[in-house]
Structure formats: structure tokens, C-alpha cells
Amino acid sequence: MIKGVIFDLDGVLVSTDEMHFKAWKMLAEELGIDKFSKEDNKKQKGVSRMESLEVVLSKGSRIYTVAEKEELAERKNNFYKELLTELNESAILPGVVECLKMLRNKGILIGIGSVSKNAPIILTKTGLMEYVDKVSCGLDITKSKPDPEVFEVAANKLGLKYEECLVVEDSFAGIVAGKAAHMKTLGVGTEYEQLRADYEAPGLEADIDWKTILES
Missing domain, CATH: 1.10.150.240 (Putative phosphatase; domain 2)
Structure with a gap:
């Protein structure tokens, strides 16, 4: 699960x-x-x-x-x-807020795994921080993707085993990192079909079979 x-x-x-x-x-x-x-x-x-x-x-x-x-x-x-300084909620991609709310309603913990040191600033300025339980970013790590460190730190902060986590990524390096951490992976974005993820979708606004994914 x-x-x-x-x-x-x-x-x-x-x-x-x-x-x-x-x-x-x-x-x-x-x-x-x-x-x-x-x-x-x-x-x-x-x-x-x-x-x-x-x-x-x-x-x-x-x-x-x-x-x-x-x-x-x-x-x-x-x-x-x-x-x-000009960033606001307009930078949020389609379906994101709805997806985060749905996961929280299901009791799923939400983490961020980003190599960017600016992740907390971005989350705050877009208003997404309120949906996030823990953040793992460039301030917490010494190795970048495809090393799994950023996702391992996120799981540790969430208090979860690595195999209890799903990584959502739009880059091949990120998918490799997620798999290296023994986590399930969901590939999204313009190149989602080339990412070799366990699950794939063009974006979080798509009709994703979350029931199957979360029960995997």
C-alpha cells in the first residue's frame, strides 16, 4: 500500500x-x-x-x-x-490542487522531492505549502538525481518506508532516482511516455487510476 x-x-x-x-x-x-x-x-x-x-x-x-x-x-x-518575486498561484499546473486535496482526503501523506534550494519559496508564493506535509530539497541533500537521496530524505521526514512511497516525476533522472529508492513511480509531463515509469499520465489533470496505484 x-x-x-x-x-x-x-x-x-x-x-x-x-x-x-x-x-x-x-x-x-x-x-x-x-x-x-x-x-x-x-x-x-x-x-x-x-x-x-x-x-x-x-x-x-x-x-x-x-x-x-x-x-x-x-x-x-x-x-x-x-x-x-513575480511568482503566484498562476504558476500551478492544471489539476494539481484537486489532486493534492484528493490525496489528503484519502489520508495520504504528501512530500516534495526537489533538488531546487528554492522549493520552499516556490511552495509558499504559489500557496501550495498548505497541502504539503514535508519538503526535501536542495537544502537537505548533497547528491542530485538520479541519486535517490532527495526522495529518501522525503520518505524519512514523512516517517514512511521507501516502498510505501510513490514518486511523481517529469524527468528520466527523477524516475531513475525513485526506482533506485525502491519506490513506485508515476511519470508525467510532455515526455511521460519516454520516462519508463511504473505508471504514466500526461499530467495530474488526467484520468489517473489512483485506486490501483495507491493499492499497489
């Missing part, structure tokens, strides 16, 4: 993809990199901030030190946090 559902944040509950793209592009332009595109941005999906930075730097020719990379990653995050 599934007793807890752990959701990734960006692309699953909310859409801040455009803000991330704008922030990375702002950094790229500061570095004289003018060829950072939406296709490059797709390679940053589901990975850590430092791994995302490497995608940007690979478009240029300069070699940076570890300290310089850390400063650049922080600069990007500052751009992103500035953009987040």
Missing part, C-alpha cells in the same frame, strides 16, 4: 521553466555566450544547479575554477530569485 506521495516540483506541480531559462540566459549573456537556447535548457532538466551550469559553460571556451563556478551558480540563482 502507498502511504505517501512524493512530488517533484518544477514541471509536476508548478511551471517555472521559463524563469529558469531566462536566468540561465542572463548569466550566459554576461559571460559572452550568445548561443544558449531552449534546446540547451532541456539538458538541464532534473539535474543539479552545478550540472546545469556546466551545460551553459560548455557553450563557451573559457575554463573556470571551482570557486568561480560556485560564484556563477550563485549569480544565476540571484537572477532566478529576482524573477520569483
Whole structure:
């Protein structure tokens, strides 16, 4: 039986993809990199901030030190946090609130498993925090997906065994991480059919057979 559902944040509950793209592009332009595109941005999906930075730097020719990379990653995050000041409930994806309410009514615990250090800010500004029991994010972990750490931390915070949890993800790295934690997985998003999840749906607004999933 599934007793807890752990959701990734960006692309699953909310859409801040455009803000991330704008922030990375702002950094790229500061570095004289003018060829950072939406296709490059797709390679940053589901990975850590430092791994995302490497995608940007690979478009240029300069070699940076570890300290310089850390400063650049922080600069990007500052751009992103500035953009987040305009975030509100309009960023919530279709069907999300209804899904969270349904799960809570069934007595299912709700966790967040996001590598983003800004997850608490996003949840607060969109009003979703009231539906969440525990948050595991970039502030709690040292390894990014596909390592299962972020989901293991979430399950531990919820007080559940890993096999009692379902992971909802929109990235392949996230699905791999969920399976590595011995959790069931539900793949959603535009590429849901390619994620190799145990269950799949285009989004949380879809007609999902929650009864079967929760009883698995």
C-alpha cells in the first residue's frame, strides 16, 4: 500500500521553466555566450544547479575554477530569485490542487522531492505549502538525481518506508532516482511516455487510476 506521495516540483506541480531559462540566459549573456537556447535548457532538466551550469559553460571556451563556478551558480540563482518575486498561484499546473486535496482526503501523506534550494519559496508564493506535509530539497541533500537521496530524505521526514512511497516525476533522472529508492513511480509531463515509469499520465489533470496505484 502507498502511504505517501512524493512530488517533484518544477514541471509536476508548478511551471517555472521559463524563469529558469531566462536566468540561465542572463548569466550566459554576461559571460559572452550568445548561443544558449531552449534546446540547451532541456539538458538541464532534473539535474543539479552545478550540472546545469556546466551545460551553459560548455557553450563557451573559457575554463573556470571551482570557486568561480560556485560564484556563477550563485549569480544565476540571484537572477532566478529576482524573477520569483513575480511568482503566484498562476504558476500551478492544471489539476494539481484537486489532486493534492484528493490525496489528503484519502489520508495520504504528501512530500516534495526537489533538488531546487528554492522549493520552499516556490511552495509558499504559489500557496501550495498548505497541502504539503514535508519538503526535501536542495537544502537537505548533497547528491542530485538520479541519486535517490532527495526522495529518501522525503520518505524519512514523512516517517514512511521507501516502498510505501510513490514518486511523481517529469524527468528520466527523477524516475531513475525513485526506482533506485525502491519506490513506485508515476511519470508525467510532455515526455511521460519516454520516462519508463511504473505508471504514466500526461499530467495530474488526467484520468489517473489512483485506486490501483495507491493499492499497489
